[in-house]
Amino acid sequence: MMLTAATTDLFAFDAPALKELAATQPGPFFAYDLGAARERYRRLRALLPARVRLAYAVKSNPGLPLVETFAGEGAWFDCASAGEVSAVLAAGGTGTSMVFAGPAKSERDLQAALFAGARVQVDGIEDVARLHALHTGERPLPVSVRVNPAQGVSEAASIIGGGGPSAFGVDEEALEDFVRQAARHDRVQITGLQVFAASNELDAGRLLANHRTTLGIGRRLQELLGRELDLLDLGGGLGVRYEVDRPSLDVRALGAGLGRVLEENPWFTGELLLEPGRWLSAPTGVYCAHVVRTKVSRGERFVMLEGGINHLLRPLLTGQSFPTLALRPGVGVLGRETALTTLAGPLCTSLDRVGTGDLPVDLQPGDLVVFGQAGAYASTQAMTHFLSHPAPEQVWVDAG
Ligand SMILES: Cc1ncc(COP(=O)(O)O)c(C=O)c1O
Incomplete structure (x- = not known):
């Protein structure tokens, strides 16, 4: 998804702000705009x-x-x-x-x-x-x-x-x-x-x-x-x-x-x-996780992220994906050519799926997938302790 006037209620931050946030966060993180x-x-x-x-x-x-x-x-x-x-x-x-x-x-x-x-x-x-x-x-x-x-x-x-x-x-x-x-x-x-x-x-x-x-x-x-x-x-x-x-x-x-x-x-x-x-609260937050690897398995395209249902469980509970966009740190929001993609996490279970959606075909390791509307029923509704990965950072921004 590209960031346009029609998506401002989905993603709490615009592209420059997301780039700036991504530059300060080496791992998966939630960011909220107070x-x-x-x-x-x-x-x-x-x-x-x-x-x-x-x-x-x-x-x-x-x-x-x-x-x-x-x-x-x-x-x-x-x-x-x-x-x-x-x-x-x-x-x-x-x-x-x-x-x-x-x-x-x-x-x-x-x-x-x-x-x-x-x-x-x-x-x-x-x-x-x-x-x-x-x-x-x-x-x-x-x-x-x-x-x-x-x-x-x-x-x-x-x-x-x-x-x-x-x-x-x-x-x-x-x-x-x-x-x-x-x-x-x-x-x-x-x-x-x-x-x-x-x-x-x-x-x-x-x-x-x-x-x-x-x-x-x-x-x-x-x-x-x-x-x-x-x-x-x-x-x-x-x-x-x-x-x-x-x-x-x-x-x-x-x-x-x-x-x-x-x-x-x-x-x-x-x-x-x-x-x-x-x-x-939902529109005030985003969740961001880096791409670790991509693969195609029997015709299905997977993008594996550093964070999964240990950070974002709602898609698995409700069958509803969060809106997503892809960002290359230092470059910006990635292009328009997309393909249906399953987003999977790092956990050793095939349940670890955090969404399905159209994502840029040129996604590569190190890129960031940004999940919008993640200010509600996200961070504290997840299985944080499963597999003992670190909890995601919580970044609070108050421009006002
Ligand atoms: C008692 C009660 N009030 C309010 C809410 C908030 O609901 P929502 O986030 O859908 O507005 C909930 C959610 O489960 C609830 O259980």
């Missing part, structure tokens, strides 16, 4: 109704400089482990601007969330019972319940999807029973709802359909509880494109649509939360 992160946060913030709060989903990229950047913008945070709680606190975020989720929260996780003052999202009656036992405050602990909706749309239902069986949340059909059981635990009070039924969704209309469903569930929950909800959490799922020929998510339409959803639901007077991870 200025781009700030700009994306501000753009999304400006397009959403003022009542909607943004909680950055830390799991998409828990890098401290990035979390600090979002904390500096006044973001809330979505955490899912004691480690993520610590990262947010270390980055200057506060526990009272934090939601805490997870389908199997350990004792340590719950303690960390409670100690920080985060809003815990319970995934079932067991969570309620455990919090009832742990909470020592005088007033009941306000918590949100995660509901697994009966209907939901998602591009990648294999990751997070609505409509089917799920490890997450209380099934919508079981909500009445859950509310009845939760009422027996008087040290805990259900005052909020979280629904998250989409992943990497590029269609604003489909996201809004999910949000309408959530408001509908919220209304029913409020009736079942007999008290007003103070927080409705619409989850994440705002998508980014991994292919240049796909349209980007129309965040302006999403913002305007959310405004309409709020107008349609005057009964809800609490706070509305969106928890985007990928949309905020």
Whole structure:
């Protein structure tokens, strides 16, 4: 792929910046542009109704400089482990601007969330019972319940999807029973709802359909509880494109649509939360690995890189490649003549494939393959320790 105006949201850096970065990094590395992160946060913030709060989903990229950047913008945070709680606190975020989720929260996780003052999202009656036992405050602990909706749309239902069986949340059909059981635990009070039924969704209309469903569930929950909800959490799922020929998510339409959803639901007077991870962090990062060798095996072209699924696992998990381009250090982005290529890594397993795509035919050892959209679900989602290669460098750039 060549770098053009149409690819600026795919690769965080332009060709001169990539050349400069490559010159300083002898091994595989991730590089992130904090200025781009700030700009994306501000753009999304400006397009959403003022009542909607943004909680950055830390799991998409828990890098401290990035979390600090979002904390500096006044973001809330979505955490899912004691480690993520610590990262947010270390980055200057506060526990009272934090939601805490997870389908199997350990004792340590719950303690960390409670100690920080985060809003815990319970995934079932067991969570309620455990919090009832742990909470020592005088007033009941306000918590949100995660509901697994009966209907939901998602591009990648294999990751997070609505409509089917799920490890997450209380099934919508079981909500009445859950509310009845939760009422027996008087040290805990259900005052909020979280629904998250989409992943990497590029269609604003489909996201809004999910949000309408959530408001509908919220209304029913409020009736079942007999008290007003103070927080409705619409989850994440705002998508980014991994292919240049796909349209980007129309965040302006999403913002305007959310405004309409709020107008349609005057009964809800609490706070509305969106928890985007990928949309905020993916376009801020690239992953770069040098070519070690190339080969053709029975008609299939392979390029073997210094880094593989030990640095980038998502293509193997989802079957979706990151956008790639090739760079010759000292020269620049490589030419237009391309051929279908399988990118393989250094690990001793045929599972070690990090993508398939059109790459320049003249790629040679020492060239760099640059993976765009690698600021999310990349560095910390990989099998870093497998085969004991060094962890990739993390380079943080803040031109601002
Ligand atoms: C509870 C919760 N919130 C938010 C997110 C972020 O999702 P995304 O990165 O798709 O916006 C996730 C991702 O798994 C999640 O589990």
